[in-house]
Amino acid sequence: MNTKDNIKKLIIEKPLKLDCGQTINNFPLAYETYGSLNENKDNAILVFHALTGDQFVTGTNPITKKDGWWSYAVGPNKSIDTNKYFVICANVLGGCMGSFGPSHENPKTKMIYGTDFPVITINDMVNAQVNLLDFFGIKKLFSVVGGSMGGMQVLQFVSNFPNKAKTAIPIACTSSHSAQNIAFNELGRQAIAADHNWLDGKYTSKNTVPDKGLAVARMAAHITYLSKKGLQEKFGRKLQERDDLKFGFDADFQIESYLRYQGSVFVDRFDANSYLYITRAMDYFDLIKQFNGNLSNAFQNTKTKFFVISFTSDWLYPTQENKDIVIALNAIGANVGFVEIESDKGHDSFLLDVPDFLKALKNFLDKSFTEKI
Amino acid sequence: MKTEYKIIANIIEKNSNVLDVGCDDGTLMEFLKINKNTNIRGIEISKEKVQICIAKGLTVIEGNAEFDLKQFPNYSFDYVVLGQTLQAFINPEVVIKELLRVGKKAIVTIPNFGHWKVRLNLLSKGTMPITNSLPHSWYNTPNIHMCTIKDFVKFSEIIGFKIFKSLALRNKNISDINNSNLFIKNLFGELGIFLIGK
Numbered sequence: 001m002n003t004k005d006n007i008k009k010l011i012i013e014k015p016l017k018l019d020c021g022q023t024i025n026n027f028p029l030a031y032e033t034y035g036s037l038n039e040n041k042d043n044a045i046l047v048f049h050a051l052t053g054d055q056f057v058t059g060t061n062p063i064t065k066k067d068g069w070w071s072y073a074v075g076p077n078k079s080i081d082t083n084k085y086f087v088i089c090a091n092v093l094g095g096c097m098g099s100f101g102p103s104h105e106n107p108k109t110k111m112i113y114g115t116d117f118p119v120i121t122i123n124d125m126v127n128a129q130v131n132l133l134d135f136f137g138i139k140k141l142f143s144v145v146g147g148s149m150g151g152m153q154v155l156q157f158v159s160n161f162p163n164k165a166k167t168a169i170p171i172a173c174t175s176s177h178s179a180q181n182i183a184f185n186e187l188g189r190q191a192i193a194a195d196h197n198w199l200d201g202k203y204t205s206k207n208t209v210p211d212k213g214l215a216v217a218r219m220a221a222h223i224t225y226l227s228k229k230g231l232q233e234k235f236g237r238k239l240q241e242r243d244d245l246k247f248g249f250d251a252d253f254q255i256e257s258y259l260r261y262q263g264s265v266f267v268d269r270f271d272a273n274s275y276l277y278i279t280r281a282m283d284y285f286d287l288i289k290q291f292n293g294n295l296s297n298a299f300q301n302t303k304t305k306f307f308v309i310s311f312t313s314d315w316l317y318p319t320q321e322n323k324d325i326v327i328a329l330n331a332i333g334a335n336v337g338f339v340e341i342e343s344d345k346g347h348d349s350f351l352l353d354v355p356d357f358l359k360a361l362k363n364f365l366d367k368s369f370t371e372k373i
Numbered sequence: 374m375k376t377e378y379k380i381i382a383n384i385i386e387k388n389s390n391v392l393d394v395g396c397d398d399g400t401l402m403e404f405l406k407i408n409k410n411t412n413i414r415g416i417e418i419s420k421e422k423v424q425i426c427i428a429k430g431l432t433v434i435e436g437n438a439e440f441d442l443k444q445f446p447n448y449s450f451d452y453v454v455l456g457q458t459l460q461a462f463i464n465p466e467v468v469i470k471e472l473l474r475v476g477k478k479a480i481v482t483i484p485n486f487g488h489w490k491v492r493l494n495l496l497s498k499g500t501m502p503i504t505n506s507l508p509h510s511w512y513n514t515p516n517i518h519m520c521t522i523k524d525f526v527k528f529s530e531i532i533g534f535k536i537f538k539s540l541a542l543r544n545k546n547i548s549d550i551n552n553s554n555l556f557i558k559n560l561f562g563e564l565g566i567f568l569i570g571k
Contacts, residue, residue: 339435
């Protein structure tokens with residue numbers, strides 16, 4: 001945890017009224033930047049991370065020592081070219097990489113917040129992050145970009161701040177979390193709550209971690225990020241370091257072993273309470289309801305140029321849900337392009353080496369940068 | 374650039390809002406954007422073609438005109454362009470009506486099935502015509518609703534839309550189509566280009 005003290009943080013003094021009714025102030029927002037801001041301050045891209053991401057978009061994550069979560073897309077000469085653009089990414093409110101979240105100490109009780117932390121929404125997240133623009137003196141971002149929950153933040157950001165982004169790229173996301181989305185998130189939360197080490201969120205004070213529950217949550221979620229075809233091609237019924245079935249409950253199959261591994265590495269880097277809070281924020285996300293059943297109204301005043309991207313094998317945020325965003329934008333004559341990328345890598349496609357996706361992202365950004373919008 | 378595109382570009386007034394339905398690789402869109410300062414959008418069914426358009430900086434939606442035009446409000450464009458694809462739709466009647474709902478005017482081009490080569494091909498061989506502009510066999514052609522220039526003129530009367538301008542293209546030569554020369558244009562025109570509206 002000590003290494004996290006070196007993380008860049010903006011202390012937001014200004015009070016922020018959360019959707020739950022509480023007001024917070026003087027809270028930290030951890031962020032990272034890549035590339036440099038040009039003289040006109042018009043080359044900044046705000047990247048929003050997904051559920052388990054953080055501000056360390058590319059390069060080596062100083063905490064986990066692994067590659068940043070969007071290393072395929074962000075970096076010198078990559079789609080989001082850090083030689084050209086100034087990339088900013090903040091750890092979301094409620095997160096566990098330095099931003100104000102449930103693992104922080106409650107000044108009143110001198111205890112970790114745990115489930116006493118206020119419930120956060122996607123709206124709260126972007127309202128916190130917009131402070132970064134003032135901090136860097138940026139009037140208008142060149143782009144806001146994000147996949148999955150990051151895409152939800154893109155939509156909310158443009159809705160809240162119609163004049164603060166020249167372009168917006170929501171990727172593999174939705175304007176309203178579906179019953180199936182909520183169901184999977186609830187499965188994860190219940191797995192955490194069922195771990196006897198969770199202790200109603202007070203595990204830190206007892207020096208323990210609900211790692212088993214969090215690992216199961218991650219395993220279940222991980223399946224939703226992949227496609228059936230992708231899983232079948234990668235693992236099939238291949239056995240794990242054995243020639244035959246062992247007639248027991250050890251990990252006979254490679255897919256079992258893979259999922260267990262995914263679960264185990266996740267608990268080392270993620271906080272169980274943050275997982276509860278962030279999945280809740282996603283579940284509460286319903287931009288359609290926020291605008292009384294008409295999504296178009298969310299974007300009524302914006303001149304932002306949109307580029308919506310979905311993936312053929314993404315069944316978590318399927319193409320139709322992405323297309324609904326396109327339809328809502330077209331209904332008000334907004335500037336919107338759309339492409340569905342062919343990929344059998346499922347929802348995770350946006351994080352992986354999917355050349356058609358990376359090419360579309362790069363071309364859209366590079367062409368839009370010089371364009372007058 | 375194709376003569377067809379030049380003719381279409383000549384019809385479209387500067388600074389107008391244009392939707393190119395089946396925009397292909399965006400050649401026409403790019404030309405209109407640069408030369409006519411149009412606010413131009415495209416719909417294209419092919420992922421590869423959409424990628425080409427994105428690389429040109431064009432605003433294109435991957436989609437099928439038969440189903441995806443309904444998302445646009447009434448009269449949201451000054452012009453809707455439909456180049457040589459009317460014959461490929463399952464229901465051209467619905468598509469034409471949608472074009473005229475979404476656009477104040479529409480520019481529709483059709484490969485003329487009444488061209489003498491097509492007629493001669495069928496007459497002499499007794500098989501479905503295969504020509505330079507219609508290279509497919511009957512069993513694999515995307516063109517399931519071929520029509521002639523004359524058919525399209527009749528179609529306007531049946532559906533009840535107006536033809537403001539009708540042109541025939543033959544060997545890069547453009548000529549007006551009118552009632553008195555319809556028979557000749559229908560025999561020698563390779564392509565019919567129509568500016569239509571309600």
